[in-house]
Amino acid sequence: MRVFKFGGASVKDADGIKNVYDVLQKVGYEDVILVVSAMGKTTNALEVVIKNYFDKSTELNSSVQEIKKYHNQILLDLFEDENNDVFAAVNAQFAELEYFLAHNKSPNYNFVYDQVVSFGELISTNILSHYMNFRGIQTQWLDVRNFIKTNANYRDAEVDWETTQQNISKNVPRKQLNITQGFLGADENNFTTTLGREGSDYTAGIFAYCLNAESVTIWKDVPGVMNADPRYFENASLLNQISYREAIELAFYGATVIHPKTLQPLQKKEIPLYVKSFVNPLLKGTCVSKGVDLEPQYPCFIVKREQLLISLSSIDFSFIMEENISEIFGLFHEFKIKVNLIQNSAISFSVCVEDKFGNFPELNAILSKKFKVEYSENVTLYTIRHFTEEAAQTVEANKEVLLKQVSRETMQIVTKELN
Numbered sequence: 001m002r003v004f005k006f007g008g009a010s011v012k013d014a015d016g017i018k019n020v021y022d023v024l025q026k027v028g029y030e031d032v033i034l035v036v037s038a039m040g041k042t043t044n045a046l047e048v049v050i051k052n053y054f055d056k057s058t059e060l061n062s063s064v065q066e067i068k069k070y071h072n073q074i075l076l077d078l079f080e081d082e083n084n085d086v087f088a089a090v091n092a093q094f095a096e097l098e099y100f101l102a103h104n105k106s107p108n109y110n111f112v113y114d115q116v117v118s119f120g121e122l123i124s125t126n127i128l129s130h131y132m133n134f135r136g137i138q139t140q141w142l143d144v145r146n147f148i149k150t151n152a153n154y155r156d157a158e159v160d161w162e163t164t165q166q167n168i169s170k171n172v173p174r175k176q177l178n179i180t181q182g183f184l185g186a187d188e189n190n191f192t193t194t195l196g197r198e199g200s201d202y203t204a205g206i207f208a209y210c211l212n213a214e215s216v217t218i219w220k221d222v223p224g225v226m227n228a229d230p231r232y233f234e235n236a237s238l239l240n241q242i243s244y245r246e247a248i249e250l251a252f253y254g255a256t257v258i259h260p261k262t263l264q265p266l267q268k269k270e271i272p273l274y275v276k277s278f279v280n281p282l283l284k285g286t287c288v289s290k291g292v293d294l295e296p297q298y299p300c301f302i303v304k305r306e307q308l309l310i311s312l313s314s315i316d317f318s319f320i321m322e323e324n325i326s327e328i329f330g331l332f333h334e335f336k337i338k339v340n341l342i343q344n345s346a347i348s349f350s351v352c353v354e355d356k357f358g359n360f361p362e363l364n365a366i367l368s369k370k371f372k373v374e375y376s377e378n379v380t381l382y383t384i385r386h387f388t389e390e391a392a393q394t395v396e397a398n399k400e401v402l403l404k405q406v407s408r409e410t411m412q413i414v415t416k417e418l419n
Contacts, residue, residue: 001174003216005035005182005204010219010278011124012040014077017131023219023281024177029137033178033211035204036128038120039074042067046117053101053116054109060101068094071123078131086130093123110154111191118192121181121200129179139177145186147171148206150193157185157193159206168210180207198259205273209265216271217285218258219278224286225257228301233394239286241295246385247288253383253410254340255302258288299391302383304340308355309379309402309414312371313348320349324370331366335359340381341412343405350403352381352414376402380415387411 010016016039024032038046045067052060075087097119106112122143129141147167150157164185172178182200185193195202201218208216228236242250244267248260258273266273266288276285294300312328314320328349332339336359341352353360360375367373379402382395386409399415406412 001031001033001172001211001213003033003035003204003208003211003213005200005216005218006037006278007182007200007218007220008037008040008042009221011036011128014074017074017078017128019278020128021132021135021137023278024132024137026281029177031175033142033172033180033207034125034128035180035182035200035207036121036125037182037200038117039071039124039127042070042120042124043117045070046120047113049101050109050113050116053112064094064098064101071127074127078127079134084130084134086127086134089126089130090123093119093126108154114154114192114194117194118181118184121184125179125181132177132179137177139179140173142172142178142180144181144184144203145190145192147180148185148195148203150185150187150195152187152189152191152193155194156196157187159185159195164206165210168207172207172211198262201259201262205262205265208271209269212269213271215274216266217274217276219276219281221277221279222275223277223280223283224275225288227298229303232303233301237296237298239294239296239298239300240284241291242286242288243291243293244288246293249410250300250302250385253302253385254304255300263288294386297386299387300385301391301395302385304354304381304383305378306354307340307379307381307414308353308360309350309376310353310360311348311350311374312367313374315370315372317347319346320344325349328367331363335363337363341403341405341414343403352379352403352412376416378416380417382413382415384411384413385409 006020011020049063052063071090075090079086100115104112125141129139132139147164149160149163149167182203183194185195187193204216223238225239225242226236227239230236244263247257247263250257251260270290272287272289274285274287277283336357338354339351340354343350364373384391384395392411395413398418400418401413401415403414
């Protein structure tokens, strides 16, 4: 069996849905399971609904209606007859959402979040399944919550692998096209859960593992995985092959390749993962599998902007030892500040961090009581895997280098633009 994952960008409108049909005509659809995300920016729109719900905003109803209107327009663009069953099916799902918002008693934000955002995937797959049937491809719509079972850690649920394996291996039909939702699961009480960051890719990995699939293909609007972000590097090149290990390394440094939790089940059974273009589906794309780390062997560039470089030194010139470092990291964890690079000497300690929640001023007040604190805002962290001198020069050109760190295969450079 093959597992295909289509993200929100690939099904954001009627043309996107039609293109999924075209892709399947070109690459085949027997013995395939499609894992599909919510359409376009629907998850963001449902997050607005959740905010309005908790704020008791008068905008709650209109924010739901906006999402309904968006999906209804896609339906009108896809189906000639408004009597098609899909209209009633989608209306029923919106009615279920509105019923939940009117009758829910739980004050738990994470619980409410999972019950509400899940409608994005449920509706998108319903529309896609009806459209495939309308165009003559018979499909089986599967409610993923009957298959992937998790604990009740809402918004970042952990998979119960034993139960999930039994459900999927016994109950997924073969020899046809199955369509199901990414990102979702259900706990033992059958409340909806979500799988956290990159949850739809992970769903594809779970199904592939449990079905001993031939492969997983993630369909994107790019030809595959590039060695650099084309927005920042003019000569970005396609990577034909990446090993599981290398893909996990790249993800660790911040590359938007594939999340490690998606790769781990695939690696266990050596199931290859392809990243391909839904615009040109017959192109080879990139294969992540067992084998050589990179082919071709290019340096890979990862860019993280809007970073903060913090340097701490002891006020009394004493060594910064394990005890100090442990305390500093405890504070980073407490203030939700993500550390991307560490460098230390006898009496100083430098870190390049991401302050996504704007907590540094508060943290700085605490650190300044014990250390001399210097910092640079809006710096850029470049990571070069399989670096060369030429690659380093490309990054350093016309920039002030604030910090550089080199290991066997990786170079990291913190820079600031020269005025």
